[in-house]
Amino acid sequence: MPEIQVAAALVLLATMSTGLLRALWGPTPSDRMMAVQLMGTSGIGVLLLLGPAIGVPALVDVALVFALLAAVAIVAFTRRAECAAEEA
Numbered sequence: 001m002p003e004i005q006v007a008a009a010l011v012l013l014a015t016m017s018t019g020l021l022r023a024l025w026g027p028t029p030s031d032r033m034m035a036v037q038l039m040g041t042s043g044i045g046v047l048l049l050l051g052p053a054i055g056v057p058a059l060v061d062v063a064l065v066f067a068l069l070a071a072v073a074i075v076a077f078t079r080r081a082e083c084a085a086e087e088a
Contacts, residue, residue, distance in 0.1 A: 005053040012042045012049070033077050040070040 015038065022035035044063045051059030 002053040005049045009046045009049040009053070012045045016042045016046075030081070033074070037070065037074060040066060040073075044070070 019035040019038040019042065023032050023039065026032035026035055044066050047059045047063035047066070051057055051063070
């Protein structure tokens with residue numbers, strides 16, 4: 001069973017690399033933020049898969065903290081974009 005979890009984590013790492021490319025060369029700030037959100041979500045998935053696979057249950061707690069931080073980050077980005085749109 002751990003082999004399947006590690007394989008799934010590797011697939012998620014591949015999606016994270018795709019998101020990194022989009023974050024670096026995204027044409028708009030919204031595209032870049034969505035790529036960062038993809039990387040964050042994939043990173044949370046990697047932590048949730050690897051925690052039980054390698055026997056470190058604390059990785060689940062770290063994943064939950066990252067999920068909370070990702071929600072705060074998207075709210076902050078949305079508020080910033082909203083304020084910038086009002087000024088323009």
